[in-house]
Amino acid sequence: MRYLLILSILATSAFGQSLDERVRRELPSLVETYKKLHAAPELSTQEKNSSALLASRLRELGYEVTEKFGQYAEPGLTSYGVVAVMKNGDGPVVLVRTDMDALPVAEQTGLPYASANAGVMHACGHDIHMTTLLGTAKMLADLKSQWRGTAILIGQPSEEIARGAAAMLRAGLYEKFPRPAYAVALHDWALLPAGKVSYRPGFIMAASDAIDITVRGQGGHGATPEKTKDPVVVAADLVLALQRIVSRETSALDPVVLTVGSIHGGTKRNIIPDEVKLLITLRTYKSEVRERVLAAIERTAKGVAATAGIPADLAPVITIHPGEATPATYNDPALVERLAGAVRREIGASEVVEGDQVMVSEDFGRFSDNRKIPTAMLFLGAGDPAAITSGAAPALHSSKFAPPPEVTLRTGVRTLTAMVLELMRR
Ligand SMILES: [Zn+2]
Ligand SMILES: [Zn+2]
Numbered sequence: 001m002r003y004l005l006i007l008s009i010l011a012t013s014a015f016g017q018s019l020d021e022r023v024r025r026e027l028p029s030l031v032e033t034y035k036k037l038h039a040a041p042e043l044s045t046q047e048k049n050s051s052a053l054l055a056s057r058l059r060e061l062g063y064e065v066t067e068k069f070g071q072y073a074e075p076g077l078t079s080y081g082v083v084a085v086m087k088n089g090d091g092p093v094v095l096v097r098t099d100m101d102a103l104p105v106a107e108q109t110g111l112p113y114a115s116a117n118a119g120v121m122h123a124c125g126h127d128i129h130m131t132t133l134l135g136t137a138k139m140l141a142d143l144k145s146q147w148r149g150t151a152i153l154i155g156q157p158s159e160e161i162a163r164g165a166a167a168m169l170r171a172g173l174y175e176k177f178p179r180p181a182y183a184v185a186l187h188d189w190a191l192l193p194a195g196k197v198s199y200r201p202g203f204i205m206a207a208s209d210a211i212d213i214t215v216r217g218q219g220g221h222g223a224t225p226e227k228t229k230d231p232v233v234v235a236a237d238l239v240l241a242l243q244r245i246v247s248r249e250t251s252a253l254d255p256v257v258l259t260v261g262s263i264h265g266g267t268k269r270n271i272i273p274d275e276v277k278l279l280i281t282l283r284t285y286k287s288e289v290r291e292r293v294l295a296a297i298e299r300t301a302k303g304v305a306a307t308a309g310i311p312a313d314l315a316p317v318i319t320i321h322p323g324e325a326t327p328a329t330y331n332d333p334a335l336v337e338r339l340a341g342a343v344r345r346e347i348g349a350s351e352v353v354e355g356d357q358v359m360v361s362e363d364f365g366r367f368s369d370n371r372k373i374p375t376a377m378l379f380l381g382a383g384d385p386a387a388i389t390s391g392a393a394p395a396l397h398s399s400k401f402a403p404p405p406e407v408t409l410r411t412g413v414r415t416l417t418a419m420v421l422e423l424m425r426r
Pocket of ligand 2 (some may be wrong): 124125126159220
């Protein structure tokens with residue numbers, strides 16, 4: 001009897017421990033890792049130290065790690081991609097992705113672990129993602145008896161400039177390593193309370209396009225505009241005319257955002273310049289809408305210039321940057337429902353909510369290989385609940401974004417581990 005009792009206590013401590021108990025035990029060290037990463041953010045294409053930290057920790061946990069994986073289209077850039085593989089018998093191959101890069105934002109949180117790298121900040125929470133991936137890596141290494149298959153954990157560079165996923169795929173991620181049956185990820189969300197997770201089947205994030213328009217005119221003296229073709233006035237007209245593509249040419253049921261985020265021309269108040277440059281971001285969901293809006297941008301730019309009397313040989317030059325484009329992010333409906341069920345069982349049904357589509361963009365969708373591989377990205381709450389309710393919560397990319405580390409990471413590791421175990425359970 002006594003033996004049985006001791007045996008059962010031993011069994012509970014060794015095998016019966018809940019995932020939450022395991023995560024709680026790791027939490028102090030995870031929070032420490034998070035603060036270290038948060039204090040040392042690195043910009044896109046420069047994730048040297050973040051990737052090295054990720055790689056060394058994953059190696060310590062028993063993963064087979066490849067560093068500097070990826071190939072940018074531009075020569076001379078190093079891709080700091082990390083690929084960590086753990087083989088655990090026959091079974092599905094599951095890819096889990098974190099991104100690693102930070103943003104050119106001057107942090108204003110006043111936190112003791114605020115960025116020590118002036119003008120650079122983890123304002124999108126990719127430090128949360130890296131730490132969550134490390135916590136999940138530890139859980140998977142400890143719980144090998146509960147799953148089978150091959151786990152591929154990747155650290156992706158350059159998400160914020162939408163080039164890192166393409167760089168890793170270009171270098172042969174799916175040829176040099178086992179091709180995944182599923183790809184999953186989390187993204188933190190500043191306007192969802194920490195402790196909660198949201199999910200949505202189908203389209204979740206918009207396609208993004210980067211477009212430049214150079215309006216060309218014929219410069220001259222600011223006092224004699226009649227002897228010039230003024231590109232400043234044409235550009236001003238164009239900024240407003242472009243919005244009519246959204247409001248008058250697009251169905252209200254098709255989301256489109258067109259933002260002129262930068263406009264530059266001229267040097268001095270009394271000189272009419274020869275050109276003005278507009279930098280635009282376009283967000284759409286449907287590819288037919290995207291194609292139509294891109295064509296309308298060109299037609300509108302040329303039309304506005306022609307109306308101002310600018311000759312055809314000086315028509316505006318429209319440049320679309322394919323390297324900075326991302327397709328819309330699509331969650332495989334069956335996969336996301338299955339994962340949401342597993343997350344509900346782990347963190348509680350009341351903590352898992354259905355989310356909305358958003359107009360921000362991500363390059364995670366590229367890992368679906370044009371929807372041939374079912375992928376799912378769930379949103380991890382990372383906001384202060386009171387601040388969200390009062391409307392004061394800073395959004396992602398804000399200089400004041402400060403997720404509460406303990407709750408966010410604890411929920412993140414439980415969620416991501418539950419997602420992977422669901423797909424690889426013995
Ligand atoms: Zn971001
Ligand atoms: Zn992000």
